[in-house]
Amino acid sequence: MTEVPTGTARGVAVRLNKIQRAFGELVVIDDLTLDIAAGEFLAILGPSGCGKSTLLRIIAGLNAPDGGTLRVNPADTKFQTAFVFQDAHLLPWRTVLENAALPLELMGVGRSERLARASRVLAEVGLREAEGRYPSQLSGGMRMRVSLARALVTEPRLLLLDEPFAALDEITRFRLDIRLRDLWLERGMTVIFVTHSITEAAFLADRAVVLTRRGRGIRLDRRLALPRVRSNELRLSPLLAGEMQMLLSAMEEEG
């Protein structure tokens, strides 16, 4: 169904079937069905309160759905899912290197191996020089890159991101968008990226889904006709503008 980005299919497929979730009286997700192919880069867009963050937490297993089923295929590997939050949420008493190594530490990987792996992934996000620093000594963009490195250190097959770059300045965001897209191309994991930014969704993803208010289904499910390798030139191209227009109209119908 979907092209697999690299030679090796590392990503997992996610199948959501009639998912329901309410907080007390408030129904946040109602009867949502969505298929995400292995190795896909999916952006989930929607107005505030459409349940997109809740949906991501359900996929991560942090919240259970009230109804419906979630299937991840293949499901056998432990700790294959990584989650990046809206803010970096680092441990302030640990160095950058120790923060990036944290997931491996919790999974019981030995010290020298986990530090070596953390060091490698920090280099991938351009933080080799900052390994020994503490989070309070970093800029917001650097902190978010540590957070990204921490998510990638376990070599996840499913990467979930909840508006991760929303608090950053535009230049930093542009840079991280491209970095994330490249990491996805290199690693071939499945990525689900939740955002309220139409620009970011269109620029990053291969497929964008616009949710309706209160999660009553999907307004638009579109495969974006954009090149695989994304660069800043694309930001000003009519190709991207066209895709953004499609997403914008779907969002406006919702607003």
Add this chain to the structure above:
Amino acid sequence: MKLRKVIPALIPFLVVTLALEWLVRAGWIKAFLVPPPSAVFQTMVHDWPELFGALAKTSTGALLGFALSAAGGIAIAVFLSSSRAIQDAFYPYAVFFQTVPVIAIAPLLVIWFGYGMRTVVASAFLVSIFPVIANTLTGILSTDPALRDLFRLYGASSAATLWKLRFPAALPQILTGLRIAGGLAVIGAIVGEFIGGQGLGSVVDIARTQQRTDKVFAAVLLASALGLALFGFINLLSWLALRRWHASEQS
């Protein structure tokens, strides 16, 4: 740099000391009510062996009580934080405990623990444990929910979550609790010594009956010095533990 911070604090001390000396010598204040600072100093020198021995006892009592409330308070807070139900069941008693005036139960302590060090330690412990419990509990319970989610995602055990996340995250609050407890432990030790009969508390009690206000003042000054030293020690610990990452220890 350090000196520039100390000098402003020394000026009021010198002014008050000199003014007091002058007021007593000029006869405005009776010397048996408030002794002139020079007399307090002379007593300090003259009675130094006795005063130093008393200071050593009080220090031991206060430090033991403080160490017990630090360890016990943190352990109790960790226990209370383990579930909402446990907290609801036990925390009210911790609060109630706090409201019991130690001076009123000090005679009971003597009955239970006898005269001497054990009563002093118990008294110092009782008055200083609550701030440790309250601050540690607040710190542990206010751990970032996103980080708790992260630990859950990677299958961390509750012991690992406590040790690697909740406890270090609570350290700034724990140290605040210890800072308060340090001062209270000295007060508790002196109260215990009034009844338990040793240390600076006992010196104050005996000097009072002999109308030796100079000696009372000398003992009180030493007790304050002990409190300050303990405070300084906890500040040092705090600096060592937090200087790399917490805003409170970074200038």
